[in-house]
Amino acid sequence: MKLLSVFVLTINFFFFFFAYFVQVLFFGFGWLFFMRQLFKDYEVRQYVVQVVFSVTFAFSCTMFELIIFEILGALSSTSRYFHWKLNLYVILLVLIFVVPFYIGYFVVSNIRLLQRQKLLFACMVWFTFMYFFWKLGDPFPILSPKHGILSIEQLISRVGVIGVTLMALLSGFGAVNCPYTYMSYFLRNVTDSDILALERRLLQTMDMIVSKKKRIAMTRRQMYQRGEDQNKQTGFWGMIKSVTSTQTGSENLSLIQQEVDALEELSRQLFLETVDLQATKERIEYSKTFQGKYFNFLGYFFSIYCVWKIFMVKFWSQHISFILVGIIIVTSIRGLLITLTKFFYAISSSKSSNVIVLVLAQIMGMYFVSSVLLMRMSMPLEYRSIVTEVLGELQFNFYHRWFDVIFLVSALSSILFLYLAHKQAPEKHMAI
């Protein structure tokens, strides 16, 4: 009997050690991702941002790890419960206190006016956030009335609402966008001559802008020189001459300047269109490669799966759905990181990069917390108990209904949006 208990203890110790080691691994991975991908081109000046991002990532991933442990039956149930609670407290602390405060702090640092009292304004921003965060609970029937004000359920429920909305929006859009992007059926046919024609138009527009700016520069130079001569002109006649000549000069200038502004707007549009065509051409070339064909096939497969999901057929048996849970975890983490990276490149600059990374960390944390909430439904019955126990008596059904509604809305509006964009594009190029 003693040997058995010693054996069990060592196994538990092994899992214990393994759990923390894996958590350190997650932290390291988050750190590496931050340095190599997100901040490849920027200088990291504020290490606190990097630490916060890696901590959020590490603790979010640990939650998934704990679910797996739950299913494997690793560690004793009391220690699992303890770890769940610990992890949950840390995550909530980070998502509700640390990250929003730092977001406020960095936003305030970017605004020149408020530089002096940074801490004070950051605290004010945080209190505003907390106020709206609390108010979020009112319109939703997410709590049963017997919970106290400061209980953990209050916080989790609100984080859950935000996270579930985000997840549903992203999934709805992804369900529609993924087949649209990868399936070659939808790829517009772009030839090299189309791109060359657009490039030629772009350069012609730039040439027109240059010639108008040369005229402006010349006119201003002449006005300036005449201005110097005017100081030497005296008498009544001299004054009249000076008034009339400068007036026509500046009228001309403002006319030309307006034309220049219009041409600059045109050049920006042409640039963006050319970028769009180049991207489509690259996508076409990619689809001809082996990798591209593989993703094309996956695209068909996923689109069927997504269409099925849109019509909400609940037919899977419990255990098959659990395997899907595993796949969903891995692909959604990967998909989220890729989407976040693309989004980050599109909108960041060296000024706002800190704020954006923190916002991404917040979204990622909330996304992962609500994944756990939603995953409960896909898990076999015997494993649901721990999630229910840890998260308290939330109205889980509400979250599922809310997810389905938002998913449907998001998918339908994405279909509409992509349809309009697809229709508009070929006509634009015909108009050359």
Place this chain on the structure above:
Amino acid sequence: MASLDRVKVLVLGDSGVGKSSLVHLICQNQVFGNPSWTVGCSVDVRVQDYKEGTPEEKTFYIELWDIGGSVGSASSIKSTRAVFYNSVNGIILVHDLTNKKSSQNLYRWSMEALNKDSSPTGVIVSNGDYDREQFVENAVPLLLIGTKFDQIPENKRSEVLTRTAFLSEDFNAEEINLDCTNPRYFAAGTSNAVKLSRFFDKVIEKRYFTRDSSQMTGFTDRKRFNFKSLHYD
């Protein structure tokens, strides 16, 4: 003002270093009040008196092409940007003195712009490694400008200036360090204004008055160039 008289100078650098403010300061002698993210390319024109004060003084228009974006942009954006790199007569490399990465990225920027010219298919031939020899015998004059000089604390200034000195040696270029929100740096008679004027004179000279700068101009430009040199000599 024939379109044949063109002198084109690129202004390259990471986003947010202050290229648009710099171009505005150089061309309009005014501080740019409303900087926003540059989409694509924005051009401005500077009127330059070549060989000012001498009997050979002539007025040229220098086009400053300020190209937006970062070195890590998607390849579709890079291919589109490459359209602007044709027949370039000079390059101004801009970096942020408070951000080391922006200085390091200048190597990649210069490779991107220069490699485009030497391979007409538009494919980047080098493997991305920085080749110093290419800059020593480079036909295109370079100028290195560091911005946000005022944001460096006094005690760090010498360290930063040493770093930029190495950089200017690598590029075989002159360097100017300034703050784009202060027009004092380019006031007439300051050493910065003199360096800038010298750079533009060098660009004009290479474009019109020397016989072997045709490496950077296209084949059709060469014919025009020969005609011009007959005209001015």
